[in-house]
Amino acid sequence: MMLKKIVTRKVLSIRNHQEYPNDTQQNANQAITLLGLGINTILNSEKRKTSLQELYVIVENLHDTHRPELYEKLNDLLEDTLQQKLESLIQNTDDLLESLNSRWTKFGEHVTVIKNIFLNCDRSTKNNCTNYNTVHHLSIHLFKTIIILNPTIKDNLTIHLVNMIQSRRKGDKVDMKLHESILDMLTDMEVYNEIFHNQFIRLSNIFFSDEGNILIDMIDIRAFLRHVQARIKLEEEISSNYSNLHTSRAVLEAVCKQLIKEHMIDIVDKTFDYLRKGKIRNELCILFDLVKKVPLGLKTLSDYFVEYIIEKGTSIVSNTGNDKTMIQEILDFKDQLEQIVKISFRGNESFKAIIRNCFIKFINSKQNQPALLLAKYVDINLRSKDLLEDDLETILDKVMVLFRYIQGKDIFEAFYKKDLAKRLLLCKSTSQDAEDSMIGRLKLECGAAFTSKIEGMFKDINISQGINNAFKQYLNYASQISSDLCINILTSSFWPSYPSCKVNLPSELVNYQITFQKFYFMKHSGRKLVWQPNLGHCIVKAVFESGNKELHVSLYQTIVLLLFNDSETMNFSEILELTNMETEELKRTLISLACSKTRVLVKKLKSRDIDTDDVFSINHKFSDRLFRVKINQIQLKETIEEEHATEKSVLADRQFQVDAAIVRIMKNKKQINHNELILELFNNLDIPVKPYDIKKRIELLIEREYMERDKDDPSNYTYIA
Known part of the structure; x- marks a missing residue:
């Protein structure tokens, strides 16, 4: 027997939601009343008798013609609720921010539920009953007009918001999240500027102005700078709570204006006063970071930086008593400034340029002296036996920086050659490599023509x-x-x-x-030899009671000492006659032998000066712990007259260069105006020259008939072939 399976189909039964009566006016009124009761329970957080689904269906079934009535009902309910909240807020304004935030939050939750009920209505075409086309817009508008813009609430709200920030500025602990929440509410209502921003920025300016005026005179400038830095940091931290970037920028502008810009001159002036005293360094970094925040801040700082460099630099080069230390002081000063720019001024390129331009200005304000002393400084270091190779290379690098600043490079060259000659002839160079290193730098900087004669000396x-x-x-x-x-x-x-010297050898x-x-x-039969005994030096063997010694002396000192092999005592006149030396040269030589620490001769009158009637004799009791004794070669030290003679020679060479440049330009141009000629000369000459000196050279060339003035216009010149 077979069983046949019987399959029955399942049927899905779809039932319509509960139908409400047709949308007649009476039915609409009943629906709106029912809806109003439901909304009122939502606004009062009461237990609802009608479900949200049923309320949603009521709104959905209402015909478009009844929607203005619907929105009017909602408007009335919201107004009544907000009026109740307003009365409660006015009665207790001490905790206004907390109360307002709580009510705004709760109100927002209720409105969100109501929005869901009115969802279908909000999606439809814009209603004609109100200017606010959604429940959201309507609720915000009502909360703003009824509560926020109420004069009592508005004024107290502004005061509470500003006071909260003021308390935070004074170091008090405040609820910044509450503050942020209220500001977000004001932003949503588009009253942020009216209630908070404008007043807050106005009062902030007053607060910072009062603070700046008090502190600038009350505390040390270093403490003031640190205070302003801390104030800006705090305001940036507070500003992170503002959703409105406009307020953040405005309050930071107020800080910078009232604490920096309004006191700019005082701040920078007092800071540089401390810098002059060497009592400030780290605060310069703060100063730089602060002044760059305000208009023309860096300009003011750079002006003071220029003034400081010129003032101190000029004092260094103008101090006639520090010739021996001038270059080292300039280099130390430059190192200090470079550290300030690198660390404090964040490596700002404009301040690097300021250092360069200011050094050029104050170094060349002393005419030729810095160039002369720079050459001497190089000589001292190239003679030194105590410097390591790397240290010497560092010094030479720094020297070349100053060399670039110096306009009188021909002065440097002249004295560098004189000192190099002594180093070579007296074997005083620290090393050949060091000399080559310096020459290489000069050659790279000025070209082969500048160093050709120097290289010839080594050859x-x-x-x-x-x-x-x-x-x-x-x-x-x-x-x-x-x-x-x-x-x-x-x-x-x-x-x-x-100079030609004829002495009796x-x-x-x-x-x-x-x-x-x-x-x-x-x-070399075609050549001529001219002997220069003033450059010679000798090793003289001497016997004293303390033992034998070797004296390292100049040739002039040698000539004088050997005279005492034939006579125990001699007076100045006798020595002068026998040696045929110049009087001043002989005096310097006798000072080195009889008046210095190493006295191999003695004179009867104990004094530092040499008179023509002085009598000298061998100092048999001379003693020294060294076998080879070096006696200071006073005659090899440049006198003031020799320095002036060297400078005069350089200046004469400059005149020849100016003359040659003028003739060269005139030959090329044939005719030229005076001002154009001066400009051409400045562009062609690499030596310092003044317009007055150029005018004198032009007059001389006119006298020598290389050129002539135009008869009709004396400011024009014509070349005479």
Whole structure:
């Protein structure tokens, strides 16, 4: 028997929601009344008798013609509720922010429920009963007009919001989340500026103005700078609670205006007063960060920076008593300024340029002296045996920076060559590598023409070594004698010019002199030798009661000392006659031998000066812990007259350069106006020259008939071929 399975189909029964009576006016009124009761329970947080679904259906079933009545009912209910809330808020304004925030939050929750009921209505076309086309807009409008814009609430709300920030500024603990929530509410209602922003910025300006006026005179400028920095940081922290960036910017502008801009001159002036006293450094970083926040702040700071550099730099170069330390002081000052710019001024390029321009200005305000002293500074360091190679390289790098600033590079060159000559002839250089390093820097900076004569000096020294070796071989071959004599053959065009000196040399040296000339002219018959005894130096063996010594002395000192082999005592006149030295040169020589710490001679009258009637004798009791004793070579130190002579020679060369440039320009232009000629000269010449000096050279060239003035216009010049 077979069983057949019977399959029955399941039927889904769809029932319509409960139908309400047709949309007659009476029925609409009943529906709206029912809806009003439901909404009222929502607004009062009461237990609902009608479900949200039923309320939603009531709204959905109402015809569009009844929707104005619907919105009017909602409007009335919201107004009644808000009026009740208003009365409660007015009665207790002390806790206004907390109460208002609580009621706004609760009201927002209720409105959200109501929005869901009116969802279909809000989605439909814009209703005509109100200017606010959604429940959301209507609720915000009513809360704003009834509660927020109520004069009592409005005024107290502004006061409470501002006072909360003022309390936070004074260090009190406040609920900034509550503050932020209220500001968000005001933003939603579009009354943020009216109630908070405008008043807050006005009162903030007053607060910061009062604070600045009190503190600028009450506390130390360093403390003031730190206070302003802390104030800005606090305001930035507070501003992070504002959703409105306009307020954040405005309050920070108020801080900067009242605490920085209004006191700009006082702040910068007092800070630089401390900088002059060496009592401030870290605060400069704060100062820079603050002034760049206000218009023209960096301009003011840069003006004071310029004034400070020029003032201190000029005081350094104008101090006639610090010639020995001037360059080191300038370098130390520059290092200090570079650290300030690097660290405090954040490496700002404009302040780097200020340092460069100010150094050029104050260094060249002293005319030729800085160039002269820079050359001396290089000489001291290239003579030093105590410097490590890396330290010397660092010093030379710094020297070249100052060298670029100096306009009188020809002055530097002249004194550098004079000092180099002494280093080479007296073997005083720290090393050949150091000398080469300095020359390489000069060559890179000024070109090969600038260093050609300097390189020629080194070439002469190297050639002289070969000549001396050959001369020793010649002596051994010709007379079978040896000699430690070393003679440097110097090309006159390479080396500084030296005055001609005719002194009476010891006979032994005269014989060597004659022999060397004979040897030299055998290979170089067309040349002329001019002897310069003032550049020579010797090792003299001496016997004292304390023992034998070797004296490292100049040739002039040697000539004087050897006279005492033949006589125990001699007076000044006798020495002068026997040596044929100039009077002043002999005095300097005798001072070094009889009046210095190393006194190998004694004179009867104990004084530092040498008189023509002084009598000298050997100091047999001389003693020194060293076997080889160096006696200061006073005659090799440049006198003021020698410095002036060198400067005068450089200035004469400058005149020749100006003359040559004028003639060159006139030959090219044929005719030229005076002002154009001056401009062309400044563009062509790389030496410092004044318009007055140029005018004098022009007048001289007119006298020498290289050029002439135009008869009709004397300010024009014509070249005479």
